[in-house]
Amino acid sequence: MKAELSPRMKVFLYGLMCVLLVPFVFPTWWMVTSSVKPISDIFAFPPQLVPQSYDWTTYQKVFELQPFVQQYWNSAYIAALVTLGTMVVSSMAGYAFARIRFPFANTIFMIVLLGLLIPSEVTIVPLFQMFLKAGMVNTHWPLILVPIFGAPSVFATFVMRQFFVTLPGELEEAARVDGLGRFKIFRKIALPLARPALASVAIFTFLHSWNLFLEPIVFLSSADKFTLPQALTQYTDAYGGPMWNIQLAAATLTALPVLIVFIIAQKQFVEGLAHTGLKG
Amino acid sequence: MAEVTLSRVRKSYGAVDIIHGVDLGISDGEFVVLVGPSGCGKSTLLRMIAGLETITGGDIRIGGRVVNDLDPKDRDIAMVFQNYALYPHMTVAVNMGFSLEHRGTGKAEIAERVKWAADILGLTHLLDRYPRQLSGGQRQRVAMGRAIVRDPQVFLFDEPLSNLDAKLRVVMRGEIKSLHQKLKTTTIYVTHDQVEAMTMADKIVVLNGGRVEQIGAPLDLYDRPANQFVAGFIGSPSMNFLTGTITAEGFAAPGIVLPLPEAAHELRDRKAVYGIRPEHFALDDNGVPAEIVLVEPMGSETQVTMKLGETQVTGVFRERVSLSPGAIIRVRPDLASIHLFAADGGERLN
Amino acid sequence: MAVAQENVAPEGRASSPFWTVARRDSLAGFLFIAPQLIGIIVFVLIPLGLVFWYSLHEWNVLANTFTYTGAQNYRMLIEDTNLLEVLGATAIFSAGLVVFNLSLALLLAVLLNQKLAGITIFRTLFFSPVVVSLVAWTIVWGFLLQKNGGINGMLQVFGIEGPNWLREETTAMISVIVVQVFKNVGLNMILFLAALQGVPNELYEAARIDGAPRFKQFRRITLPLISPTILLTSIITIVGSLQVFAQIAVLTQGGPGLSTTVLVYYLYQQAFQFHFFGYGSTLSILLFVIVAVLTFAQWQMRKRIVFYES
Numbered sequence: 001m002k003a004e005l006s007p008r009m010k011v012f013l014y015g016l017m018c019v020l021l022v023p024f025v026f027p028t029w030w031m032v033t034s035s036v037k038p039i040s041d042i043f044a045f046p047p048q049l050v051p052q053s054y055d056w057t058t059y060q061k062v063f064e065l066q067p068f069v070q071q072y073w074n075s076a077y078i079a080a081l082v083t084l085g086t087m088v089v090s091s092m093a094g095y096a097f098a099r100i101r102f103p104f105a106n107t108i109f110m111i112v113l114l115g116l117l118i119p120s121e122v123t124i125v126p127l128f129q130m131f132l133k134a135g136m137v138n139t140h141w142p143l144i145l146v147p148i149f150g151a152p153s154v155f156a157t158f159v160m161r162q163f164f165v166t167l168p169g170e171l172e173e174a175a176r177v178d179g180l181g182r183f184k185i186f187r188k189i190a191l192p193l194a195r196p197a198l199a200s201v202a203i204f205t206f207l208h209s210w211n212l213f214l215e216p217i218v219f220l221s222s223a224d225k226f227t228l229p230q231a232l233t234q235y236t237d238a239y240g241g242p243m244w245n246i247q248l249a250a251a252t253l254t255a256l257p258v259l260i261v262f263i264i265a266q267k268q269f270v271e272g273l274a275h276t277g278l279k280g
Numbered sequence: 281m282a283e284v285t286l287s288r289v290r291k292s293y294g295a296v297d298i299i300h301g302v303d304l305g306i307s308d309g310e311f312v313v314l315v316g317p318s319g320c321g322k323s324t325l326l327r328m329i330a331g332l333e334t335i336t337g338g339d340i341r342i343g344g345r346v347v348n349d350l351d352p353k354d355r356d357i358a359m360v361f362q363n364y365a366l367y368p369h370m371t372v373a374v375n376m377g378f379s380l381e382h383r384g385t386g387k388a389e390i391a392e393r394v395k396w397a398a399d400i401l402g403l404t405h406l407l408d409r410y411p412r413q414l415s416g417g418q419r420q421r422v423a424m425g426r427a428i429v430r431d432p433q434v435f436l437f438d439e440p441l442s443n444l445d446a447k448l449r450v451v452m453r454g455e456i457k458s459l460h461q462k463l464k465t466t467t468i469y470v471t472h473d474q475v476e477a478m479t480m481a482d483k484i485v486v487l488n489g490g491r492v493e494q495i496g497a498p499l500d501l502y503d504r505p506a507n508q509f510v511a512g513f514i515g516s517p518s519m520n521f522l523t524g525t526i527t528a529e530g531f532a533a534p535g536i537v538l539p540l541p542e543a544a545h546e547l548r549d550r551k552a553v554y555g556i557r558p559e560h561f562a563l564d565d566n567g568v569p570a571e572i573v574l575v576e577p578m579g580s581e582t583q584v585t586m587k588l589g590e591t592q593v594t595g596v597f598r599e600r601v602s603l604s605p606g607a608i609i610r611v612r613p614d615l616a617s618i619h620l621f622a623a624d625g626g627e628r629l630n
Numbered sequence: 631m632a633v634a635q636e637n638v639a640p641e642g643r644a645s646s647p648f649w650t651v652a653r654r655d656s657l658a659g660f661l662f663i664a665p666q667l668i669g670i671i672v673f674v675l676i677p678l679g680l681v682f683w684y685s686l687h688e689w690n691v692l693a694n695t696f697t698y699t700g701a702q703n704y705r706m707l708i709e710d711t712n713l714l715e716v717l718g719a720t721a722i723f724s725a726g727l728v729v730f731n732l733s734l735a736l737l738l739a740v741l742l743n744q745k746l747a748g749i750t751i752f753r754t755l756f757f758s759p760v761v762v763s764l765v766a767w768t769i770v771w772g773f774l775l776q777k778n779g780g781i782n783g784m785l786q787v788f789g790i791e792g793p794n795w796l797r798e799e800t801t802a803m804i805s806v807i808v809v810q811v812f813k814n815v816g817l818n819m820i821l822f823l824a825a826l827q828g829v830p831n832e833l834y835e836a837a838r839i840d841g842a843p844r845f846k847q848f849r850r851i852t853l854p855l856i857s858p859t860i861l862l863t864s865i866i867t868i869v870g871s872l873q874v875f876a877q878i879a880v881l882t883q884g885g886p887g888l889s890t891t892v893l894v895y896y897l898y899q900q901a902f903q904f905h906f907f908g909y910g911s912t913l914s915i916l917l918f919v920i921v922a923v924l925t926f927a928q929w930q931m932r933k934r935i936v937f938y939e940s
């Protein structure tokens with residue numbers, strides 16, 4: 001596989017990859033360009049790959065029709081809290097499962113892993129009832145608490161455990177001789193060394209929270225509480241049909257920042273995710 | 281500085297006994313080497329002294345204080361690990377000062393102590409590097425530096441040289457030894473390499489199967505091993521053993537009769553094991569015949585594998601031997617260096 | 631510990647302290663896992679128990695009824711003719727998704743594993759939909775797949791009359807599968823790529839010396855060696871496919887008819903649109919059982935299909 005490729009083979013491979021790229025790249029391009037086209041041009045024939053004229057008022061309407069800034073903030077702060085919280089909870093649990101001997105550790109680990117087996121859709125009905133009783137429906141609490149402590153963080157715990165298992169035991173023993181207790185060993189030795197694993201946990205936790213859709217539409221009912229994915233679907237006309245250009249403008253505003261961060265830090269993203277201990 | 285005393289120290293995992301009641305006294309400033317084949321419990325014993333393993337029974341005292349239930353950090357010991365256990369995310373200086381940081385030592389004093397240790401070990405120019413930027417020997421030195429900055433009562437070494445190549449091992453062996461002569465701190469050193477044990481120790485403890493086989497000065501162990509295990513373990517190439525019976529004519533082994541010292545005659549008619557080190561054979565026309573199997577010239581000496589009767593043994597000669605396999609030479613065992621062990625149990629007889 | 635030192639008796643014999651190293655460690659262990667464990671109990675185990683309890687009830691929120699009906703809901707499950715269609719759609723969706731996703735991911739990973747200049751740029755671009763907001767991605771595709779949308783526009787340039795993708799049963803199913811695959815195939819691609827790069831180069835060199843052609847190398851060396859990754863990604867992808875909700879909700883709302891109503895979407899409709907919480911809970915139990923059985927079955931299969939495990 002690693003043999004030198006002939007020039008003809010190279011041309012073929014580049015060509016193949018460029019064709020395959022179309023469905024991956026074109027939608028994003030189409031989203032951005034269509035969002036600045038006047039409404040009359042977005043379904044024009046032949047399709048305008050590059051906008052012929054621009055209409056920026058669409059972006060104004062995004063903010064006029066809904067409290068979009070508020071919704072943006074909701075999504076951002078929820079995702080940030082969930083990411084931070086998950087990093088804390090999962091690194092602690094992952095560390096304990098990997099490195100501390102305590103009674104019933106294996107049984108408890110099995111119970112926790114059950115969370116991987118149970119799609120959040122299975123428990124959505126009782127969770128709704130529980131949060132309803134707690135008076136937390138139409139607040140952001142369900143979107144914050146469940147991912148941090150519940151099933152979604154189990155995968156993160158698993159990834160952290162897989163990492164901590166590989167940490168040389170001698171380092172911890174040296175730290176004990178040096179006078180550190182459990183918590184300090186965790187904070188000063190194990191955690192700093194776990195940066196790559198933590199980074200991948202942070203990335204997929206953030207994306208998971210940012211993309212959450214079922215939970216917001218179940219738990220939230222007022223526009224100023226909405227998160228972005230939910231808000232995007234609300235730009236509809238009187239008949240319930242989508243206002244395409246405004247939806248696309250809002251979608252662009254939602255997708256682009258993450259996309260830009262990704263392109264800047266793509267190495268960390270891609271290698272971080274390959275790093276999740278899923279290599280088998 | 282302190283003495284270390286182990287009395288009837290035991291360790292078991294469930295029903296399996298790992299250490300069977302070890303008694304050991306180490307005086308202040310002594311360099312003691314625990315040696316034995318892998319799985320003999322030497323590392324476990326060291327880790328029990330360090331406090332990294334719990335002890336099942338008996339007492340461990342450091343400087344007169346029973347430390348059985350104390351945390352490693354409260355035992356005033358420092359340890360050098362097999363893989364050095366340097367913190368990868370800290371520079372050499374931080375690595376070395378780390379333990380002081382957690383003992384509430386002031387910044388200025390930490391810097392001073394680190395500088396002092398770095399000077400002794402020749403690490404001063406490496407203080408800002410990270411462990412991954414260091415060679416094996418340098419890492420080893422940092423690991424020692426981390427141990428000495430604290431000026432602990434006892435140094436513990438767990439096979440610290442096993443990851444170095446042969447040449448560097450000899451160099452570091454000398455460095456550890458001279459460091460000990462400089463600091464005079466009580467040191468307990470674990471190794472499976474009997475050469476390390478012989479060259480470094482004030483006192484060697486030979487362990488086997490969780491039991492102490494013999495304790496003594498290196499040359500005492502070499503000259504008068506207490507049993508067949510120690511005899512075979514100490515010395516390289518290792519001692520030859522022939523089984524047979526002590527008779528009036530000498531030691532009757534299969535196919536040959538070997539000479540015995542006068543004193544051995546009182547053991548007449550006993551079944552025994554005849555032990556002789558390779559270097560205690562001499563070429564002598566009046567000696568016993570031996571058939572050459574293999575000749576390995578080393579330059580300074582020649583190692584010859586040969587058959588004494590039916591038993592294959594090794595001899596090391598100062599002379600150069602240039603004979604082919606199958607030829608017969610005559611060798612004479614040095615009567616003063618013959619060891620006799622009981623055929624059952626291997627205890628020393630003479 | 632200072633406490634332990636004070637306990638040293640005059641003759642130097644310490645009395646055993648209660649907080650031995652092992653005990654302190656156990657305590658630390660429990661404290662470390664406590665947030666996760668409590669979270670799992672409160673947000674997974676209790677809800678799982680509740681969902682089973684609910685499933686034994688006839689519960690309509692609007693009518694405010696909550697009566698114990700035993701296995702009534704489960705009988706309804708069997709008699710529900712819609713459910714058969716829903717399960718059929720779910721099966722087609724999941725199977726199509728897994729096959730398309732894994733083969734595309736493997737193809738892309740093999741391409742990205744070639745020695746070509748600028749390969750990281752391609753890797754970045756193939757991966758990029760993963761980080762695009764899911765609903766944004768779905769909205770654009772919905773836009774492209776309109777009767778007069780971008781895709782049909784392109785087809786028309788070549789004189790082809792495209793279908794109304796989201797309004798015809800077959801094309802609607804294909805559409806939701808395709809949209810989902812292009813969104814997430816990058817994840818599996820990266821996992822495959824990591825696995826491919828983990829195959830020691832020596833093996834290929836040995837195979838070349840043995841004269842094995844490229845295709846044979848792939849079939850006899852690459853595939854067996856990355857089989858653990860294939861198994862793992864297929865488990866993740868199948869379980870993930872059963873949770874696809876946003877795409878369906880945005881693109882087709884389960885239509886036309888029930889053709890794209892997968893189990894999760896049906897569950898959502900029953901519980902939160904029609905307010906049948908009891909029956910919705912029964913569907914949740916069904917979903918749980920399906921996921922558990924599939925995971926277990928695939929795990930059992932690993933003995934037969936995984937050639938090598940590190």
